[in-house]
Amino acid sequence: MTVAKALGHIRVLDLSRVLAGPWCSQNLADLGADVIKIERPGSGDDTRAWGPPYARDADGRDTSEAAYYLAANRGKRSVTVDIASAEGQQLIRELAAQSDVVLENYKVGQLKRYGLDYESLKAVKPDLVYCSITGFGQDGPYAHRAGYDFLIQGMGGLMSVTGERDDLPGGGPQKAGVALVDLMTGMYSTIAIQAALMHRDRSGEGQYIDMALLDVQVAMLANMGSNYLNSGKAPKRWGNAHPNIVPYQTFACSDGYIIVAAGNDGQYQKFVEAGGRADLATHERYASNPLRVQNRDELVPILAEMVKGKTRSEWIEQLEAVGVPCGPINDIGDVYQNPQVQARGLVTETPHPSAGKVKLVRSPMRLSGTPTDGGSAPPLLGQHTEEVLRELLGRSPEDIGALKGKGVL
Incomplete structure (x- = not known):
């Protein structure tokens, strides 16, 4: 047919x-x-x-x-x-x-x-x-x-x-x-x-x-263009971080890198709880995304130190279990070995x-x-x-x- x-x-x-x-x-x-x-x-x-x-x-x-x-x-x-x-x-x-x-x-x-x-x-x-x-x-x-x-x-x-x-x-x-x-x-x-x-x-x-x-x-340019048109301020480079969301970036584990994309306060809370830092979830300077963006320079080093305590696979397993978006940084060879790509x-x-x-x-x-x-x-x-x-x-x-x-x- x-x-x-x-x-x-x-x-x-x-x-x-x-x-x-x-x-x-x-x-x-x-x-x-x-x-x-x-x-x-x-x-x-x-x-x-x-x-x-x-x-x-x-x-x-x-x-x-x-x-x-x-x-x-x-x-x-x-x-x-x-x-x-x-x-x-x-x-x-x-x-x-x-x-x-x-x-x-x-x-x-x-x-x-x-x-x-x-x-x-x-x-x-x-x-x-x-x-x-x-x-x-x-x-x-x-x-x-x-x-x-x-x-x-x-x-x-x-x-x-x-x-x-x-x-x-x-x-x-x-x-x-x-x-x-x-x-x-x-x-x-x-x-x-x-x-x-x-x-x-x-x-x-x-x-x-x-x-x-x-x-x-x-x-x-999408949101970057819109950010400028509505603020008059040209956005700058943020590397692997996000200008409007924290934490939304790469972190070094004990054996490699992962991406953590906590798009809302609930995901952030689950992230820090998984790292044994539940105190950061309700901290007066970090409890909401606008606060985390405002205070990123002091929060991100704390999170980076927390992430170093576990391996990449440990973090991915724990975060996936509680619904926090995360994943490895694959090279192209890894991509084609990925079971989802193959499936x-x-x-x-x-x-x-x-x-x-x-x-x-x-x-x-x-x-x-x-x-x-x-x-x-x-x-x-x-x-x-x-x-x-x-x-x-x-x-x-x-x-x-x-x-x-x-x-x-």
């Missing part, structure tokens, strides 16, 4: 590369969309070369597929097209006419030179949904600047609230450990595209979506044309009626060029051979 896919009726022409755009189109592919990934002949997506590490074949030898590329491109079909050539541009226009969505992350105005901007493609597909992802958006004084995740984390305020406190050893700004702005821009773009498709289905109208990394970074089946092995099999992380989206699956492996460069041109554009083997001979494919 074939299981319906939520976006099984949608085709996406993906002109994006690196991470923000591919992350978006991978989400759409996970939901069942036919994603056609357009790549540069000969080299393809930049991330194909962002290794080591690479996928390995059955003999343990590196293939040409970088692990970075594998992380963001499952479930797609790869077609190589030189969009700088007139014949390549015509192929893109023809493919756009057969698609519901075009996704791109070129510099502002670059695709207009090729006749592949929204207005040009709208002429051949009036109800097209066209999503552009750039660093700073299509207008404003920074529109023509190149935008990279690291830069945006700094410019957009994330690094001002990430890292240890300036008055503590190691204090200073720190970027997130993954390209968080790229990933969140991909997620916001996924939502925007689906909203535009719903509007199209009701009205018959396509539309243009202007996504900017800086916009996303500012939006995702949820987050790692899949997918057949791959050169590596035999590759391990991928499955989509976290769980839909009961239209489930995602592991999808096909991230494609080899140009793996589906002939298939797509035959299937969608009716090109003959001779036509395709001629285009390859000219370097168009």
Whole structure:
């Protein structure tokens, strides 16, 4: 029995590369969309070369597929097209006419030179949904600047609230450990595209979506942005602590670190009672969260000394038993050994044309009626060029051979 896919009726022409755009189109592919990934002949997506590490074949030898590329491109079909050539541009226009969505992350105005901007493609597909992802958006004084995740984390305020406190050893700004702005821009773009498709289905109208990394970074400051807007005071770095909740941070046990996230007074009381310091639960300076925030500099060292008296496993067992949120700080290897991660089946092995099999992380989206699956492996460069041109554009083997001979494919 074939299981319906939520976006099984949608085709996406993906002109994006690196991470923000591919992350978006991978989400759409996970939901069942036919994603056609357009790549540069000969080299393809930049991330194909962002290794080591690479996928390995059955003999343990590196293939040409970088692990970075594998992380963001499952479930797609790869077609190589030189969009700088007139014949390549015509192929893109023809493919756009057969698609519901075009996704791109070129510099502002670059695709207009090729006749592949929204207005040009709208002429051949009036109800097209066209999503552009750039660093700073299509207008404003920074529109023509190149935008990279690291830069945006700094410019957009994330690094001002990430890292240890300036008055503590190691204090200073720190970027997130993954390209968080790229990933969140991909997620916001996924939502925007689906909203535009719903509007199209009701009205018959396509539309243009202007996504900017800086916009996303500012939006995702969340409570930190709200704290500033409502106080006029810029938040500072708190390391592994929380600006509004105490205790909500890491603590050193006798044999490692744990996180304690006491989100209310009841959880705080159970935490200190488990540590043999019930007196701290009713202390006049620590009994409520506002008091604990006000007096954190004197309370936290007391709590830190209390935590040192037990092992990590002892603390986790005791705190879980009384309902205090806590947990270990795992490295990535620990994550994939975690019984909950394993029970949820987050790692899949997918057949791959050169590596035999590759391990991928499955989509976290769980839909009961239209489930995602592991999808096909991230494609080899140009793996589906002939298939797509035959299937969608009716090109003959001779036509395709001629285009390859000219370097168009």
